[in-house]
């Protein structure tokens with residue numbers, strides 16, 4: 001009888017220990033998940049793609065894999081730090097907006113003080129990694145990205161002017177500079193052009209989204225363009241920036257000469273679709289489906305444009321384009337009585 005009750009008690013204790021351990025395990029998993037969410041992780045891959053494009057262009061298709069890894073990890077840490085600081089600063093409005101209410105700080109899963117320590121740790125790790133294994137310029141640029149996003153966009157502009165994302169968009173374009181600087185240790189014209197392309201792309205990217213969620217912004221008094229100026233004016237400005245970004249993306253080919261025909265073909269196709277979608281939205285400014293389509297496409301556009309830069313810079317692509325150009329020249333010169341020399 002006694003033996004029987006001892007064995008039951010043992011089982012009970014084991015069960016309780018097991019439950020406690022699995023509950024602790026579950027809590028730990030939730031804490032990690034909350035810190036992860038605090039960094040707004042879905043945006044980071046595209047920022048890194050612009051960094052990678054800068055690196056490939058700067059190294060003419062032959063990137064040192066170790067430097068690539070270091071720069072992408074350093075860039076991730078910097079972007080994560082910037083996003084955590086933004087989450088801390090905006091916790092009041094994030095609590096009010098439907099889209100952001102369940103973020104870790106407004107939902108009470110992470111305390112502000114802990115988030116601040118996390119942001120400082122991420123920023124310090126990024127600076128150290130980039131300064132030690134890439135170079136000081138890349139590290140300082142990444143830090144300027146954090147300061148610009150937090151100090152200029154989030155603090156000075158976001159709540160005060162409908163031009164917030166135009167000027168603030170510069171923060172999102174800095175990762176492209178980080179990539180170029182990590183390879184060369186300086187910033188030259190192609191790096192600034194890549195910066196300009198991301199900068200000009202940001203208004204169509206963001207305002208298309210803002211058109212869909214303008215009520216949320218209006219509720220918390222954020223003067224996003226669709227709230228202040230209405231749909232027609234917003235779609236007009238989206239159209240203007242799309243008209244600027246597409247030709248800007250072609251300047252890599254001429255006059256800069258850092259990208260070739262492969263990139264040119266990709267940029268032309270992508271640009272035409274971007275213009276078509278922005279034009280359609282301009283014709284129907286209140287059509288949410290079109291706004292959603294443009295927002296989604298803007299992400300695909302930047303992803304593929306940067307991929308185009310990378311593919312074009314690869315030595316194999318360069319060889320193929322040279323061979324293609326030579327063959328074309330031979331073919332053309334074989335045509336008799338051409339009115340011009342080849």
Ligand code: HEM
Nearest residue numbers: 042043046047050165168169172173198202206209299302
């Ligand atoms: C000031 C500039 C920018 C503003 C205000 C802005 C704003 C936003 C907002 C509010 C969202 C929705 C996020 C959510 O639902 O939580 C978003 C999505 C996104 N943004 Fe931007 N953005 C900016 C610049 C950029 C840049 C420079 C990039 C990368 C190059 C980028 C990449 C993305 C991506 C990939 C998404 C989709 C995330 C998902 O899958 O939900 N954004 N952006």
Ligand SMILES: CC(C)=CCC/C(C)=C/CC/C(C)=C/COP(=O)(O)OP(=O)(O)O
Nearest residue numbers: 043078079082142145146149171172174175
């Ligand atoms: C080099 C470096 C570290 C650069 C920083 C790049 C960076 C973090 C860009 C973020 C751009 C972005 C998604 C802004 C949205 O902010 P929001 O506050 O309007 O978005 P929300 O409404 O979703 O909170």
